Amino acid sequence: MSSDSFGRAGGLSAPSRRLFVQGLAAGGAAAALGLWPRTSWAVKAEGVPNVLSGTEFDLTIGETPMNFTGATRPAITVNGSIPAPLLRWREGTTVNLRVRNALPPGSIHGHQASIHWHGILLPANMDGVPGLSFDGIDRGETYQYRFNVVQGGTYWYHSHSGFQEQAGLYGPLV
Ligand SMILES: [Cu+2]
Known part of the structure; x- marks a missing residue:
């Protein structure tokens, strides 16, 4: 029974x-x-995921004309990729991320950019939200993010400036 x-x-x-x-x-x-759907990872090299791993990262925010809807629009790319590259960090390490704003003069996305590490535990000035202990990254400038990775999991990162996230500045984080 x-x-x-x-x-x-x-x-x-x-x-x-x-x-x-x-x-x-x-x-x-x-x-x-x-x-995955055709548009994913399509810009850099079709079918080849753009993956960066380690502790040193150079990320360049730029603008690339894209046509997803029938009308060409200036999309935002990171290292020429949309979505932005997959970043792989290791818990217990210190990561250095040099983020350069290379948006062209007169960009419809403005002159300032930012990257916010969504859900990541870190010091306030490394969080990447303009206005909160962080001034944003002006055109031509590089902001150096540096913090300890104290957690594991799957997250994402994205811009916190204007509509840059919607224009392509988002990427996965493992
Ligand atoms: Cu977020």
């Missing part, structure tokens, strides 16, 4: 867990094969 109900409970939970694991595997395979 008790072994029967125990077995049934196991039988009920096993398939859903198996499907979940299969789903994860399929997602991972799709990512590995570059089967």
Whole structure:
């Protein structure tokens, strides 16, 4: 009696867990094969994810004409890539991220830029939200972010200036 109900409970939970694991595997395979929608990672090198890892990073915010909608618009890229490169950090290390604002003069996205590390625990002046212990990055300038990585997980980073995030300044963080 008790072994029967125990077995049934196991039988009920096993398939859903198996499907979940299969789903994860399929997602991972799709990512590995570059089967995400065509626009993803398309600018830099089609089908090749733009991944940067380590502790030293040079990120250049620029502008690139893009046509996703039928009308060409100036999109924002990081190191020529949209979305911005996948950054891989390691917990327990100190990362240095030199972010240069290379938006052209007269850009519709303004003269100032920023990168905010979404969900990352760090000192206020490294958070990258203009107006909060951080003045933004003016055109032609480089801001050096430096902080200890004290957590693990999957996050993202994005601009906190005007509509730059919507124009392409967003990227994944692992
Ligand atoms: Cu955010």
